[in-house]
Amino acid sequence: MRLISSILLLTLLFSSCKKDDPTTSGNVQLSNGMMVLCEGLFQQNNSSISYVNFNNGVVINDFFFKTSERVLGDTGNDLQRYGGKIYAVVNGSSTIEVISGVTGISIKQIPMVEGGVPKQPRSMAFYQDKILVSCYDGYVDVIDTTSLEVQQRILVGSNPEGLAVSNDYLYVANSGGLNFPNVDSTVSVVNLTTFSEELKVTVGKNPSDVEVDAAGDIYVITRGDYASIPSRLNKINPNTYQVTHFSFDASSITRMNGNFLIGYADFATGDSQVGLFDPVGDVLTATTYLDVSSVQNLYGITYNSALDKIYICDAKDFVTTGDVFEFDGSGAFLTSYHVGLNPSKVVFYE
Numbered sequence: 001m002r003l004i005s006s007i008l009l010l011t012l013l014f015s016s017c018k019k020d021d022p023t024t025s026g027n028v029q030l031s032n033g034m035m036v037l038c039e040g041l042f043q044q045n046n047s048s049i050s051y052v053n054f055n056n057g058v059v060i061n062d063f064f065f066k067t068s069e070r071v072l073g074d075t076g077n078d079l080q081r082y083g084g085k086i087y088a089v090v091n092g093s094s095t096i097e098v099i100s101g102v103t104g105i106s107i108k109q110i111p112m113v114e115g116g117v118p119k120q121p122r123s124m125a126f127y128q129d130k131i132l133v134s135c136y137d138g139y140v141d142v143i144d145t146t147s148l149e150v151q152q153r154i155l156v157g158s159n160p161e162g163l164a165v166s167n168d169y170l171y172v173a174n175s176g177g178l179n180f181p182n183v184d185s186t187v188s189v190v191n192l193t194t195f196s197e198e199l200k201v202t203v204g205k206n207p208s209d210v211e212v213d214a215a216g217d218i219y220v221i222t223r224g225d226y227a228s229i230p231s232r233l234n235k236i237n238p239n240t241y242q243v244t245h246f247s248f249d250a251s252s253i254t255r256m257n258g259n260f261l262i263g264y265a266d267f268a269t270g271d272s273q274v275g276l277f278d279p280v281g282d283v284l285t286a287t288t289y290l291d292v293s294s295v296q297n298l299y300g301i302t303y304n305s306a307l308d309k310i311y312i313c314d315a316k317d318f319v320t321t322g323d324v325f326e327f328d329g330s331g332a333f334l335t336s337y338h339v340g341l342n343p344s345k346v347v348f349y350e
Contacts, residue, residue: 030102031349032053032349032350033053033055034051034304034324034347035049035050035052035063035104035347036051036313036337036340036345037078037088037343037344037346038322038339038341039076039341040074040075040342041075041318042074042075043074043075043092045073045093046071047071047075047076047093048072049063049064049072049340050063050337050339051104052324059338059339061339064088064097064104064106067105067106068105074090074092074093075091076088076091077089077122077123077344078123078124079345079346079347080124080347081101081347084100084101085100085101085107085145086098086104086347087099089121089122090121091120091122091136092120094112094113094119094121095112095121096131096133097109098148110150112133112150117137119135119137119141120136120137121134122134122135122136123161123163124163125164125165127165129144129145130142130144132163132165132170134156134160134163134173135160136159136160138156138159138160139153139154139160140154140163140190141153142154142195155197156172156174156197157172157174157176157184157186157188157200158175158176158178158184160172160174161175161207162207162209162220163210164210164218165192165212166218168192168193169189169191169192170189170190170192171187171189171190171236172188173208174188174200174207175207177206180206183206185202185204185205186207187201187207187220201236201241203234203236204222204232205222205225206225207220207222208221208222208223209221209252211255213258214258214279216238217235218236219233219234219235219236219253220233220235221234221253232245232247232249233248233250233262233277235279248262248275248284248287249273251264251265252264254303256276256329258278259276259277260276260279261275261303261310262277263301264298265297267297270296270297272297272298273287273292274289274290274292274301274312275288290310290312290327291333295312295325297314297316297318298312298314299322299342299343300313300346301313302345306348307348309326309328309334310328311324311346312324312325312327313343315342315344319341320341321340321341322338322340322343323337323338323339324337324339324343
């Protein structure tokens, strides 16, 4: 009954947005659009997902609630698509929401609790048939994509955040954020053939985002102390574990084909910029690749390689609903979409 009512509701929503009925055999068929994870406010249980239809520009806010008939939870942290499923990490609720990549309806909610204590999941990476989830209790959980059960836990460092896979190894940023100002400064190197940590590499205070280039080198954002120690980009050589430190401002990193989009947001002043970094020459080729002067608070950057478009999430003043700005691959502004509260992550339907 619940599934039928969800399908009927979504059918009505889409019928009002476009002439053609988007249902096939009773199931909603999502295509040519994007889901936007909207973080909401901490401890307000108001995280949400917005759906944007690229065919007509129509935005359906509170999309998850309308399809699954319940709230997503408290403080959404990550949203990624892998295979036929979409996974949403909901940190405050200590859950991972598994969503159908076809209908947008919830398949399962995975509780992330150990001995009655919330694990506080943060970010995801994927390896073969496994979901790798960093948890603020100091572990990476390994979840099977078929059973959707936690199979094992890998001990890493303090309050791990971003993570990325390169050549059968997982690199995990240990932030130590809950111990501020006594933060961590290491990246754990996990062997994915044994699912165990082999060593830690010291990169700098408060590591957060992790990305990998085409050559397998690992790039890490270290956020410092938000005062005297600035937020910077660092590079780990996966063979020697030598670390290169770059001197320009950087608070986020997003892969765009062979380059990286480097975001910098100063939440104290509201100043933000998006530059372009060449990992082959290890050089910032453009400090202002996008004109983000209309963005009030830069809160997320996503690149769609199929469309060659860049999407910038704007959290506005953090207490009112936000926008997603769309640019083409060369950096020209195209349009914007009004979405939910504190948008940060985007996944696409082509």
